[in-house]
Amino acid sequence: MAEAKSSTPSVPLSIHRFAFFLSCCVVLLLMAGALVTSNDAGLAVPDWPLSYGSLMPPMVGGIFYEHGHRMIATGVGILTIVLAILLARSEPRRWVRNLGWTALGLVIAQGVLGGLTVKFLLPPPISTAHATLAQLFFVTIVSITLFTSQWWQSDLQQLEDAGSPRLRALAAWTTVSIFCQLILGAAFRHAAFGILPHLIGAVVVFALVIFTGRTVRKRFGTVRDLRKWGILLQSFLGIQILLGLAAYWAVVQAIHAAQPTSVYVTLTVAHVLGGALTLMASVVLTLSCFRLIRRDATVSVAAGTPDSRAEGFRA
Numbered sequence: 001m002a003e004a005k006s007s008t009p010s011v012p013l014s015i016h017r018f019a020f021f022l023s024c025c026v027v028l029l030l031m032a033g034a035l036v037t038s039n040d041a042g043l044a045v046p047d048w049p050l051s052y053g054s055l056m057p058p059m060v061g062g063i064f065y066e067h068g069h070r071m072i073a074t075g076v077g078i079l080t081i082v083l084a085i086l087l088a089r090s091e092p093r094r095w096v097r098n099l100g101w102t103a104l105g106l107v108i109a110q111g112v113l114g115g116l117t118v119k120f121l122l123p124p125p126i127s128t129a130h131a132t133l134a135q136l137f138f139v140t141i142v143s144i145t146l147f148t149s150q151w152w153q154s155d156l157q158q159l160e161d162a163g164s165p166r167l168r169a170l171a172a173w174t175t176v177s178i179f180c181q182l183i184l185g186a187a188f189r190h191a192a193f194g195i196l197p198h199l200i201g202a203v204v205v206f207a208l209v210i211f212t213g214r215t216v217r218k219r220f221g222t223v224r225d226l227r228k229w230g231i232l233l234q235s236f237l238g239i240q241i242l243l244g245l246a247a248y249w250a251v252v253q254a255i256h257a258a259q260p261t262s263v264y265v266t267l268t269v270a271h272v273l274g275g276a277l278t279l280m281a282s283v284v285l286t287l288s289c290f291r292l293i294r295r296d297a298t299v300s301v302a303a304g305t306p307d308s309r310a311e312g313f314r315a
Contacts, residue, residue: 236277243270
């Protein structure tokens with residue numbers, strides 16, 4: 001069983017809520033970045049860090065998407081600074097404080113990469129790195145949200161897992177595979193190479209997610225905090241596969257279009273966000289496994305284990 005016992009959180013609940021709000025803002029930033037790419041607006045503003053030499057250029061055409069993306073990114077950067085300072089002042093766990101500074105370093109690096117994509121006219125390696133780092137920053141903020149939750153800081157009884165492979169390792173490898181798949185998808189989207197590596201990655205991710213979800217149901221089906229994230233992971237993957245097929249169809253249909261079509265923009269942006277949410281679900285599942293399951297175990301959880309009622313990602 002994995003019921004949370006009452007305990008006083010080591011960090012104020014307000015910081016957890018602020019981190020959750022920042023996570024939502026990062027989703028908005030990911031959408032804004034995807035809109036820039038899908039609308040071919042990456043070079044609509046040819047200078048950086050200013051936009052046509054000003055802080056607020058005319059918001060018309062592609063400028064709306066590119067400068068809008070920069071404005072949202074600036075806001076997220078400011079919020080990340082605030083989060084890092086709040087953690088430094090109130091968080092007693094050193095590793096969480098360090099993770100806050102890591103998030104700040106990632107958002108600064110992301111801003112620099114964004115500037116380089118403009119300065120060097122959208123080179124595929126830098127554009128791919130820019131898209132990949134955005135996903136890494138997102139799950140870093142999500143992780144901070146989880147670590148500052150009341151659930152994570154509660155006195156949770158540890159579970160045992162005698163199965164093979166261990167769920168902790170399986171979930172971790174699933175997360176790694178999804179992240180690698182997002183890199184392949186970003187590389188295809190930014191014309192670094194063709195779609196074949198991305199398709200192969202999709203098969204690997206599909207197999208691992210199905211296996212991981214089945215393992216969660218079979219060994220820890222009564223543990224709410226593992227079961228719900230296993231279900232979400234598989235649900236997001238199913239939606240993502242459908243979006244991927246639809247997005248590729250839209251790409252083929254829009255090849256000879258003079259301008260990106262609304263269908264193409266909608267489906268490709270949704271596919272990018274679907275990848276982010278799939279990665280998020282896998283990361284939270286993995287971290288929850290490491291929080292709830294002992295590293296070394298001899299007996300697996302019985303089918304009749306009482307349901308865990310702890311609140312997870314959002315306290």
